[in-house]
Amino acid sequence: MxxxxxxxxxxxxxxxxxxxxxxxxxxxxxxxxxxxxxxxxxxxxxxxxxxxxxxxxxxxxNFMDVIALYNFDAELRLLLFDVIEKIEISLRTKLIYYLSHEVNPWWFQNFDLFTDSKALVKTLSSLEDEISRTKDEVIKKHNKKHNDDGRFPPAWKSLEQTSFGALSKLYGNLKHTVKAKDAIAKEFGAVNHTFLPSWLQSIAQIRNFCAHHSRLWNRNLPGTVKLLPKPPNAWIADEDNIPKQHEFSKLYVHMCLMKYMLNTIIPKNEFTQKLTILFEKYQNVDPNALGMKPNWQNEPLWK
Structure with a gap:
């Protein structure tokens, strides 16, 4: 007891x-x-x-070293949340644009486009809850004007209401025959649909940790990611600095993928500078707890 x-x-x-x-x-x-x-x-x-x-x-x-670690982690979450927000908005925009043109504005309700029907039912149920709770004027006006339409509002209205996790599930659940799936992957530098779902899943998990103020420092992250053997865009030049499978539980590999995707959205972003400043501000923080590689800032990816 x-x-x-x-x-x-x-x-x-x-x-x-x-x-x-x-x-x-x-x-x-x-x-x-x-x-x-x-x-x-x-x-x-x-x-x-x-x-x-x-x-x-x-x-x-020392107690104040504990507080320094806590503050470092809090600032790291804020930095990553800002990066993830840009990736989320870009993913949402690409899904809406490419699928609405390839199929129609209600593509996300079309079970013929998806591999796992049960997973889609869960996603649509969650989306329905979000739309029913929203105070968004666009949704309210749409429902009032089209109250006889049994469908969701079109993608550019509905999918603005859903989470990054739901967006990543929608993308991953698309059949490989859907042309937009490869088109979106290429835009993010992922070559094809094989790699991007695991990246999105890992980023969605990290986003949830950030949103719930959970520790990222020295944390073993769940799941795994697939790395491109020959990335078409700037990546890590030193073979020894490419994270290995056993290092995928550390934050560094996931931050590398965030940076890789962010570079396609905002080529001249400040992720490297902000991360460097953070480590300089908290010099007692051990970068190894995040799986950081030596001279990581000098890699083409981070320049």
Whole structure:
């Protein structure tokens, strides 16, 4: 039976100190702990413990280093969220444009275009929920004007309401015979439909971590990605710096794919500069926790 009682802020600080975490200003630590929960911060001090069973900290472990890690991670999420937003808007626009021209504005309701009917039913059900809840004036006016039309509003209205995850599922579920599937992949530098679905899936997962303020630093990411053997656009020149299969759980390979896609959308983007500034600002953060490669900034991809 679970018998632990809730600790006061003073007790939380005292427990950390008793376990070897250096806290120079207990009152300041309490201020952090009332705004950032003990267990949320615990994800950042976990690596500082030499005895993880008894939660004993390594010598010279410092509370303010924990806060620095937390702040680095928060700023990293904001940076990636900004990059992912641009990829999401581009994907949404391409799906709407290419499929609406190849098929019609209601292509996303056409079961003949998709491989997995059950998956499409789930996607459409989620989309229906989004549209029913939206306060978007465009949707409201459409429904009022066309209340006798049993279909969703056309793609350029409906798909503005859906998530990146739903967009990535729609794309991945398209049959390979749909010409737009390859056309969209080529625009993102992915050559054909074989590679892009795994990229979108990984980015959608990372977007969810960002949206829910979840830790990215030193995290093993789920899923895997397929890398192009010969990318048509600027990539990583040093063979040793190309992430290997066992490194796909680290954030770096996923950031490389974000950068690769972003370069097709905004060739002169500032992702490299902003990421470099972030590491310079938090010099105590170990880049290896993200799987960063030596001199990554010098690779053609990141220039």
């Amino acid at each position: 679970f018998t632990k009682k809730a600790f006061t802020l003073e007790e939380q600080v005292a427990q950390l100190q008793s376990r070897g975490l250096q806290i120079k200003h207990p009152r300041i630590a309490e201020k952090y702990l009332i705004n950032i929960s003990y267990y949320r911060l615990g994800e950042y001090w976990y690596v500082m413990q030499s005895d993880k069973e008894n939660h004993i900290f390594k010598p010279n472990s």
